[in-house]
Amino acid sequence: MTEPVENKSPQPSPHLSGVGPADQKPGHGVLIAIIALIVVIAIVVAGVVPRLRAKAALKVETNSLAVPQVQVIQPKRGSPAQEIILPGNIQAFTDAPIYARTNGYLKAWYFDIGAHVKQGQLLAVIETPEVDQQLLQARADLNTAQANLNLSQITYNRFEGLKNTDSVSTQDVDNAAGDYAAKKATVDSAQSNVNRLADLQSFEKIYVPFDGVVTARNTDVGQLIDSGSSGGVGRELFHVAAIRTLRVYINVPQQYSVAARPGILADLTLAQFPGRKFQGKLVRTANAINLASRTLLVEVDVDNSTGELLPGAFTEVHLKIPTDIPSYILPVNTLIFRAEGLQVATVETRDKVERAKLVSITLGRDFGATVEVVSGITDADRVIVSPPDSLVDDEQVQITQPNQQGGSGGASPQPH
Numbered sequence: 001m002t003e004p005v006e007n008k009s010p011q012p013s014p015h016l017s018g019v020g021p022a023d024q025k026p027g028h029g030v031l032i033a034i035i036a037l038i039v040v041i042a043i044v045v046a047g048v049v050p051r052l053r054a055k056a057a058l059k060v061e062t063n064s065l066a067v068p069q070v071q072v073i074q075p076k077r078g079s080p081a082q083e084i085i086l087p088g089n090i091q092a093f094t095d096a097p098i099y100a101r102t103n104g105y106l107k108a109w110y111f112d113i114g115a116h117v118k119q120g121q122l123l124a125v126i127e128t129p130e131v132d133q134q135l136l137q138a139r140a141d142l143n144t145a146q147a148n149l150n151l152s153q154i155t156y157n158r159f160e161g162l163k164n165t166d167s168v169s170t171q172d173v174d175n176a177a178g179d180y181a182a183k184k185a186t187v188d189s190a191q192s193n194v195n196r197l198a199d200l201q202s203f204e205k206i207y208v209p210f211d212g213v214v215t216a217r218n219t220d221v222g223q224l225i226d227s228g229s230s231g232g233v234g235r236e237l238f239h240v241a242a243i244r245t246l247r248v249y250i251n252v253p254q255q256y257s258v259a260a261r262p263g264i265l266a267d268l269t270l271a272q273f274p275g276r277k278f279q280g281k282l283v284r285t286a287n288a289i290n291l292a293s294r295t296l297l298v299e300v301d302v303d304n305s306t307g308e309l310l311p312g313a314f315t316e317v318h319l320k321i322p323t324d325i326p327s328y329i330l331p332v333n334t335l336i337f338r339a340e341g342l343q344v345a346t347v348e349t350r351d352k353v354e355r356a357k358l359v360s361i362t363l364g365r366d367f368g369a370t371v372e373v374v375s376g377i378t379d380a381d382r383v384i385v386s387p388p389d390s391l392v393d394d395e396q397v398q399i400t401q402p403n404q405q406g407g408s409g410g411a412s413p414q415p416h
Contacts, residue, residue: 068391069400070356072347072382073334078327078372082365084256084319088248088268088300092241092311094210099234100225101203104128108221111238115214123206123214123238126225131204135197142190149183156180203227212242215311241311246304248280250317251295259321260285266300267318270309278302278309282319327364328373333386335371344377345384345391347399356384358393 109124111117156176162168216239219225227234248268252260262284267277280302289296300317302309336343336358343358361376377383384397391397 067396067398068356068388069398070345070347070387071385072399073331073385075328075330075373075377075379075381075383077379078329078364082256082259082321082323082327082372084252084321084365086250086252086317086319088250088315088317090268090302090309090311090313090315091247091249092212092243093245093247093301094212094242095311096209096240097236098123098206098209098238098240100126100206100227100237102126102128102131102200102225103227104131104204104225106219106221106223106225106237109217109219111208111214111217113214113217117208117212117214117240119208119210121208123208124219126204126206128201128204131197131200135194135201138190138194138197142187142194145183145186145190149180149187152176152180152183206237208240210240210242211244212240215239215241243304243307243309243311246302246309246311248300248302248315248317250298250300250319251290251293252298252319254289254294254296256319256321257285257289257296259323260296260298260319264322265320267320268300268302268309268315269318270313270315272313273308277318280317328377328379329367329370330373330377330383331370331385332368334383336387336391344373345387346377347382347384347397354397354399356387356391356393356395356397358391 104126107125107127110122117123156173156179159168159173159176163170163173216236218235218239219237225237260282262282264282266280266282268280269277280300282298283301284299286297300319330344334344336345340358341360342363343360346357346359347354348357349355359376359381361373364372364374366372382399384391
């Protein structure tokens, strides 16, 4: 039998002929769609997310910029003894013009201006010939009155002895007694006149009344001296000042009058001694306020044993006034001037948020770049330096530098 011949022609390969979509598996298309969707989503996310982040960052930055950034300092405690500077004139502790007490001509003088003299030294001698002659006459009158008194006493004693023998009348005895009393009064009057003229004669010599320095000499040898006792105008011959200790009178304002008590210290500064201070002490006050100036007159004494200070000089007195009221020193750029009065802005932390608080203050002294605050703030307050004009109470703020002690606005940035 003949075997049948098989058809062994090759079958077409699937890789060599196209396959239609109907011949592909269904899961393959879904996968492609998912991949395409993921790509689209990635593209969208890549474009949108940075914008959202930028918008959020912009919002945060805007909110941050809306909060005022401020610098703060802590008040510096003022000195427990306030120092007030007051003008004063230096005066000699004792100052006396020397006048003549008798009339005459200047015979001699022994000390000129600038001479240091001691109490009891002879300054000058005045010739008084008229007084000398008057004294001689008065002494002669005294001798006459004394002689008349002796004669009257003898007569009175005799009459008193004869009265018991009835040799004289009682009237004669009384007359003798009266005459004796009158003569005795005449003697007393003459003696008083002698003493007066002797005193005038003693004024011929002018003595130094106290230790000091001669600051003026207004006479010379031969000049006519008029004491003024006869109606003329007396003229100052010398001027003597005690300068070992000097007085300075100053007027303390009324607000410091209670604290200005004897015993507190004071420093004197003078233009001719730059950088030097002369220490004095308040020794007494007038205990009364001057109605015109509303000030208290006080006296400050300063030792001048070296003789450097001169009476009549102008000085500035730095008076150290003790105070029980605490004061603080702030720079002037912390002050706020508004209708509510003088204020400063402080920073308080509430719920972890820094907020501004406006407080009213009372000023003391003005030092120019800084001022003294006597009420309204404490040591713990954080005071804003150069506060914004638009700052209001309870407004949120951001501190850009650490708290610093002392009266200036400069500080390093605060780390966050």
